[in-house]
Amino acid sequence: MTAESVLVLMYHRVGEARNAWEARYAIGASRFAEHMRALQAAGFRAVEASALVDWLEGAASLPPRSFVLTFDDGFRDVRQHALPVLQRLGWPFTVFLVSGLIGQQDLWTRSANPDGVTYPLLDATEIREMQRAGVAFQSHTRSHASLPTLDDEQLATELADSRAELQALLGTPVHFLAYPFGHVDERVVRAAKQAGYRAAFSTQPGFNRRDVDRHRIRRIDVYGTDTANQLLRKVKLGMNDGSVSNLARYYWGRAKSRLQATS
Numbered sequence: 001m002t003a004e005s006v007l008v009l010m011y012h013r014v015g016e017a018r019n020a021w022e023a024r025y026a027i028g029a030s031r032f033a034e035h036m037r038a039l040q041a042a043g044f045r046a047v048e049a050s051a052l053v054d055w056l057e058g059a060a061s062l063p064p065r066s067f068v069l070t071f072d073d074g075f076r077d078v079r080q081h082a083l084p085v086l087q088r089l090g091w092p093f094t095v096f097l098v099s100g101l102i103g104q105q106d107l108w109t110r111s112a113n114p115d116g117v118t119y120p121l122l123d124a125t126e127i128r129e130m131q132r133a134g135v136a137f138q139s140h141t142r143s144h145a146s147l148p149t150l151d152d153e154q155l156a157t158e159l160a161d162s163r164a165e166l167q168a169l170l171g172t173p174v175h176f177l178a179y180p181f182g183h184v185d186e187r188v189v190r191a192a193k194q195a196g197y198r199a200a201f202s203t204q205p206g207f208n209r210r211d212v213d214r215h216r217i218r219r220i221d222v223y224g225t226d227t228a229n230q231l232l233r234k235v236k237l238g239m240n241d242g243s244v245s246n247l248a249r250y251y252w253g254r255a256k257s258r259l260q261a262t263s
């Protein structure tokens with residue numbers, strides 16, 4: 001049996017949220033552990049992002065219920081709270097780093113966060129230590145800019161410099177990109193290919209079948225407010241809405257189309 005589609009989950013910060021805005025991006029440590037246990041109990045198993053891309057390229061097979069776990073931005077608390085949980089499970093994961101802000105803070109959120117606070121990002125020593133523990137690091141650009149707003153030169157710099165800086169830091173090739181804020185258009189995709197990225201991750205929700213655009217890989221946005229059951233519904237539906245009513249709409253839609261097919 002081989003997978004027909006593969007889900008990619010997107011997390012950000014793993015730690016307490018201080019307001020409702022943060023609650024979307026920050027998941028408490030114990031809730032994160034519950035999420036992973038729920039996925040494991042449902043038969044899911046995390047695989048490397050590179051295994052997904054190999055699978056998309058037809059170069060590898062993946063068992064059903066394989067999924068890819070990603071963390072955007074490179075928050076320091078991923079090391080503290082997520083790494084131990086994932087090491088116990090033996091599950092690989094990928095962190096997308098902002099190469100110009102290594103060891104600094106998520107400055108791009110300051111104006112959006114109602115409390116105006118920022119959080120620490122992993123520094124070079126922590127990144128190398130996590131790399132030795134098997135964590136994969138890829139690019140989230142140089143400054144977390146909204147790429148479609150940049151001119152051609154700035155765009156090329158964000159993409160190429162980030163890749164070069166991370167390769168120098170990691171001593172390994174960087175093949176993948178996650179678009180900041182999920183902002184992407186045709187020109188950005190062309191520039192990402194030109195900068196040498198083999199694949200790129202969007203924030204468009206949905207299942208990834210083999211025909212998905214490798215530079216627009218879909219991801220489910222996991223909110224800090226999602227209970228384990230909401231997460232399992234998201235994973236079932238391939239949608240960001242993990243409410244019971246959304247699952248009910250899904251079953252109703254399937255039942256209706258079956259009735260129509262038989263009438």
Ligand SMILES: [Zn+2]
Pocket residue numbers: 072073140144180181
């Ligand atoms: Zn980001």
